[in-house]
Amino acid sequence: MLRNIKYTLLAIAAFTITSCDDDFLETKPTDAISSSDAFATAENMALILNGLHRGLYSQSQTILPGGNTARAGEHYWVPMGDALGGGIIHSANANNLGWRTTAQWLDHTDQTSLTNEILWYHRYNIIASANAIINKATDGSIPEDARLKEIIGQAYTYRAYAYLSLVQHYAKGYLIGSPATDPGVPLLFSSDAPYTSAPRSTVQEIYDQMRLDVDTAISYFEGATSRPTGSAAGKSQLNIDVAYGLKARIALNSGDWRTAADAAIAARANYPLMGESDWKSGFNTTTLPEVIWGSNVIGTETTFFRSYFYLMCNTFNGSQNRNNPKIGDKRLVDAIPDTDYRKDVFLIDAPNTNTSASNGEGGWANNTNPLYTTEAEFDAAEVFYRDQYGWTSAHNEHPYMHVKMLQQNPGTIDPDDIIYMRSSEMYLIEAEAEAMLNNVTGAQDALRTLGESRDSAYDPTVYATQEALMDHIKFQRGVELWGEGFLYTDKIRWDDGIDHAANGGSGASEVLYQAGFQQDRPSINNSWIFKIPQAEIDANPNLSQADQN
Incomplete structure (x- = not known):
């Protein structure tokens, strides 16, 4: 399918084995690891998962042919969400790594840009690696014990995670478009080169696949070994709580409000809200009590x-x-x-x-x-x-x-x-879902728990209508999750545009921000949709220039 997908074992597993398992390295050179070796046991497949964990934050040239040192996975993708949405404001001119270009909306609207290309291939590399694990681990050749179930659960969760990222960036938002007919992204089930994909599936088909994947992950996790606790490295592993959190995100962004609320409650159960000292400590470690998932950067x-x-x-x-x-x-x-x-x-x-x-x-x-x-x-x-x-x-x-x-x-x-998921987000998902169900009391209750932990004078009862609740939830997400990457997809879900000049101004400079200074709402403005990499259109026989966003 994709010219920039490396063979899973050489790109991900070998990288991981080189850095994690010297004993394995001593038995076979990393450039000669065979598929049968890498998938022979649950523990070997766990090494592939460790490669995915590290691939989230490694520089892209380590996992992608043609990758570039200027993009290091979630190091870039997480803050990009707030840079595009206009939440992170540049106070002066600086263009290191194309960061200014991203804020100016000159990056994701260019089909040849480094950001568009690497984000696309990074996510499809995750999918290809997850496919390799799923296809082998479920073919009956390895006994399905609790450890193997944990690995399968993580693989399904990773695949759903990657598809959610792809469909949220390279397709029109579910709630502001016509998901049954809007073009989404290609589905990929192959685990071997040349990774032939389907043509672009609809947005609805991608969401259906994500729901299936995350529910399958949860079913495997229910009989799986538990994730290690008490360390930053442990929280880099995916578990049932991450799967429920991802399910809540998928449901929220597709208007499945009841599922969103219920999944959010399940996801946060084991992660108490932080107190003031923890909240002000810098968001620099996944050991913070409310962190559900994040990368432990080695x-x-x-x-x-x-x-x-x-x-x-x-x-x-x-x-x-x-x-x-x-x-x-x-x-x-x-x-x-x-x-x-x-x-x-x-x-x-x-x-x-x-x-x-x-x-x-x-x-x-x-x-x-x-x-x-x-x-x-x-x-x-x-x-x-x-x-x-x-x-x-x-x-x-x-x-x-x-x-x-x-x-x-x-x-x-x-x-x-890098922190990816916190229990605070889950309270806000629950509140938004209940508000959209017009359950005013339910939304207030979810907000109360979070708000009272942050504001000594907090009173959610003043937000007594759906409209007032949604305005306040937008504010709370803006404050609580500032800088954590959610604003771009939030604005798409809410169909909110960008106007740095409105209501006294954000502090951004129109001269510096250019196109990023003002953008119409996403439902009438296709500039919110990332361009498909031209390299992919040129290489994929199932895509043509007519598929370009």
């Missing part, structure tokens, strides 16, 4: 200047951060009540020390903050924030800059873990 395989924290963490010691502190949308931040401790991670009064700031107000000579009446006070504030959060003297500061994501070792180039 230091020896780090991506350094390709990491999630490089792209958006203001303590990271890279030019992207030193020159361009990331800020929150001023309209969102200003709306957070003072009784809500989440407001504290946005430094509203940080001095604007960047003379290259896009708002033209950088440096003491352009200061507009009445808190600072002298240059000495301005300079003292700069030092205060630097000392408190640990960035270097070379880092610029900017009003509304965030400190939600903080490195464990601030001022370094350490990448830290």
Whole structure:
């Protein structure tokens, strides 16, 4: 099918065995691992899964022919959701890794862009590897014990995860289109080269396959060995809670509200909400109590200047951060009540020390903050924030800059873990689903648990209609999940456009943001749909130029 899918064993399993299992490496060179060896036992298939786990955050050239060091999996894809949706605001011009181009909406609308191509092939590599496990592990040749069931459950979950990503980016949103006829993405069931796919299936067919996959995963997990607990590495493995969380996402984005609410409740059961100290600790480890799933980024395989924290963490010691502190949308931040401790991670009064700031107000000579009446006070504030959060003297500061994501070792180039799923998200999924069912009390109850843990004066009963609830849920998702990658798909589900100028402005510069400064709502604007890579259209006999979005 796809010219950029590597043979599963050589790309994923061999990579994993090289780094994880020296004994296996000693018995056979990694470039000679056979399919029969890799799939001979459940434990060998677990090595392939470990390759998928690491492939989520590795630089793409390690898993894709033609891959590029500028894209390191979820390090890029997670913050991309907030960059495209307009939640992460660039305070100055910086284009490392094409990050500015992404925010300007010049990247995903180009069929030859690196982002479009690598995201597509990354997801299909996951699918091909999952297929290889599923096809072998369910053919009856290996006894189906609890360990094998765990592996099969993870493979089905990965396949559903990859299809959800593909259909949310390369097809029109389920709730704003005609899913029975809208073109989705190709289904791939092959586990061997040349990976021949079907033509583009409909959006509905892709959602049907995802539902089948995630339900199958849950059924296998119910009889499987448990995921290891108590470590960041353990939470990189998928388990029944991840599968329920993914089921909740699939249902939410397709309007299956009851399923969404119920699955979200199941997913979060074992993950208590964080308290204030944990919430403010930097979101840099998957060991936080409410993290359901995330990548434990291993230091020896780090991506350094390709990491999630490089792209958006203001303590990271890279030019992207030193020159361009990331800020929150001023309209969102200003709306957070003072009784809500989440407001504290946005430094509203940080001095604007960047003379290259896009708002033209950088440096003491352009200061507009009445808190600072002298240059000495301005300079003292700069030092205060630097000392408190640990960035270097070379880092610029900017009003509304965030400190939600903080490195464990601030001022370094350490990448830290990537969080994919938290129990907070599940409360918000439940609340949205109940609101859409017009169950006002049910939605209020879900919001109460989360809101009271964040805001000492929280009262959800003031949101007494479906419309009021949905407006508030959008706000809560914006605050709670800021920077965690959900805004792009949220806006598609809600059919909300982007307007950085509205209601006093977000703080973004129209000159800097270009097309990303304002976009009509997704139902009438196909620019929200990623272009299919031209390389795929050229290589896949089941796709033609007529299939291009």
